[in-house]
Amino acid sequence: MSAAATTGTYSPAAAAGEKRRERKEELRRHLAEDADWPRADGRSFHDCRPAFMQTGPTTAASGSAYAEFGKTKVIVSVFGPRESKKAMMYSDIGRLNCNVSYTTFATPIRGQFAFSFQGTDNKEYSAMLHKTLEGAVMLHTFPKTTVDVFALVLESGGSDLPIIISCASLALADAGIMMYDLVTSVSVSCFGKNIIIDPTSDEEAWQDGSLLVAYMPARKEITQLTLTGEWSDGKITNAVELCMDACSKLCDILRELLKDASSLAE
Amino acid sequence: MVGLSVGEKHFIRGGIAQDLRADGRRRLQFRAISVETGVIPQANGSARVRLGATEVIASVKAELGKPSILHPDKGKVSIFVDCSPTAAPMFEGRGSEEFSAELSVALQRCLLGGKSGAGAAIDLSSLIVVDGKVCWDLYIDGLVVSSDGNLLDALAAAIKVALSDTGIPKVNVSLSAATDEEPEVDVSDEEFLQFDTSSVPVIVTLTKVGKHYIVDATSEEESQMSSAVSVSVNRHGQICGLTKRGGAGLDPSVVFDMISVAKHVGQQFISVLDSEIAAAEAAE
Numbered sequence: 001m002s003a004a005a006t007t008g009t010y011s012p013a014a015a016a017g018e019k020r021r022e023r024k025e026e027l028r029r030h031l032a033e034d035a036d037w038p039r040a041d042g043r044s045f046h047d048c049r050p051a052f053m054q055t056g057p058t059t060a061a062s063g064s065a066y067a068e069f070g071k072t073k074v075i076v077s078v079f080g081p082r083e084s085k086k087a088m089m090y091s092d093i094g095r096l097n098c099n100v101s102y103t104t105f106a107t108p109i110r111g112q113f114a115f116s117f118q119g120t121d122n123k124e125y126s127a128m129l130h131k132t133l134e135g136a137v138m139l140h141t142f143p144k145t146t147v148d149v150f151a152l153v154l155e156s157g158g159s160d161l162p163i164i165i166s167c168a169s170l171a172l173a174d175a176g177i178m179m180y181d182l183v184t185s186v187s188v189s190c191f192g193k194n195i196i197i198d199p200t201s202d203e204e205a206w207q208d209g210s211l212l213v214a215y216m217p218a219r220k221e222i223t224q225l226t227l228t229g230e231w232s233d234g235k236i237t238n239a240v241e242l243c244m245d246a247c248s249k250l251c252d253i254l255r256e257l258l259k260d261a262s263s264l265a266e
Numbered sequence: 267m268v269g270l271s272v273g274e275k276h277f278i279r280g281g282i283a284q285d286l287r288a289d290g291r292r293r294l295q296f297r298a299i300s301v302e303t304g305v306i307p308q309a310n311g312s313a314r315v316r317l318g319a320t321e322v323i324a325s326v327k328a329e330l331g332k333p334s335i336l337h338p339d340k341g342k343v344s345i346f347v348d349c350s351p352t353a354a355p356m357f358e359g360r361g362s363e364e365f366s367a368e369l370s371v372a373l374q375r376c377l378l379g380g381k382s383g384a385g386a387a388i389d390l391s392s393l394i395v396v397d398g399k400v401c402w403d404l405y406i407d408g409l410v411v412s413s414d415g416n417l418l419d420a421l422a423a424a425i426k427v428a429l430s431d432t433g434i435p436k437v438n439v440s441l442s443a444a445t446d447e448e449p450e451v452d453v454s455d456e457e458f459l460q461f462d463t464s465s466v467p468v469i470v471t472l473t474k475v476g477k478h479y480i481v482d483a484t485s486e487e488e489s490q491m492s493s494a495v496s497v498s499v500n501r502h503g504q505i506c507g508l509t510k511r512g513g514a515g516l517d518p519s520v521v522f523d524m525i526s527v528a529k530h531v532g533q534q535f536i537s538v539l540d541s542e543i544a545a546a547e548a549a550e
Binding site for chain 2 (some may be wrong): 012063123127131133134136190204205206207208209210215218220221222223224225226227228229230231232233237240244260
């Protein structure tokens, strides 16, 4: 602040950083201490953002899905199964190729994920998406071939990865790829002793810890679980159960959506 | 890749089911660990850790840098892992890139804690020299020298040992009148400050083979895994990070079970590591 004030030159990054920090300090204090403090978007701690999901936004793909959770907007296209590249070794099970990319305008700072974090965030999310889906897709049903899953984050508003995962499984179902079950994913942030579900990017930036669960509700199996921060045993159990419950509800919504889409097609 | 015959696969799986593994260990028993500190003279701190036939080196280098705008009161820590093709032929060329990135991400997740710094191995505010102007940038590099399974646990242990070996030079700041000017810093080459490494967690990877899970899997055992959960545990028994590998899904109750087992094993591993660190420092 002092640098911006005394020199008199325009440096939006420094000033914005200061303001952001003050706002977040306040947010953090409230979320860590009060159990009933309404979040910035008016939700209670255990409410997810209103979701909008749709199948078939892109016509060229075998299957596609669009998801919008608050500000986070994601589009996923699935291509294939198609012949694996010639250079690939023979494989009697199918391959799943996952790619997650951000548009340059997805973040407040242009290209934050698309360029400066290239090699970490995109690849990290791509690898995570692959690890989450490979346990759910029946890879043996399409030997020697590859299924491509391309996810594009149009706008990043927090909880990006769980939304990409849920949207990708909807797109895979839309493409008619055989799966054991739909995978849905939800993340939580922890602030002090409180756990909040489906965090926005503001909340994510100041969280004490985060936990992501990807779950197959019908099979009752966790396909992916990651955790950062400092957690006690009991808190992990609570958070995972909270996530699993939300995943089951989200999965019911996806199922309804797929049923509606197929009855429309007939 | 590990080439195993059908018979060998049965032998490994059968042994794990009967709680007697191919090398005579029980399911929750680590291989013998050996620790050496100060192996890289150019680094501020370094360590070599051997876990059976797995061998890794970790080095910590500190450089003076500028704190980021969003966190003017904090230093920066970055972790990178390199898998040398001398360790295994599969690390040659692009093959190692993906694997190294996976290890780096897992270590970052397990050691750097949450965004606010809760559960972090190193208190980032201890790295600050002048608020908003000068801070220490800590570069932690891991190198896989020889690979026989359980690289993540070995790397985390090596980083823990390397950090306890790290001395950051004492910095004298000469305060100038104008606050906007870059402060002059004088880096001492005689006085060093030690880190508080008591809260640095260790990682325990539980590898699920068949119905059971084992710690410290060799690469033969890893080739038979359905999934693996890596849990990072600190001295206070808190869980600081968790990642899952392998495609197969896990029942929630199994996951909770694995976490509590990892917590228990982690505490033992920390005390073993502590005595090894003390022995290595005495030997130096």
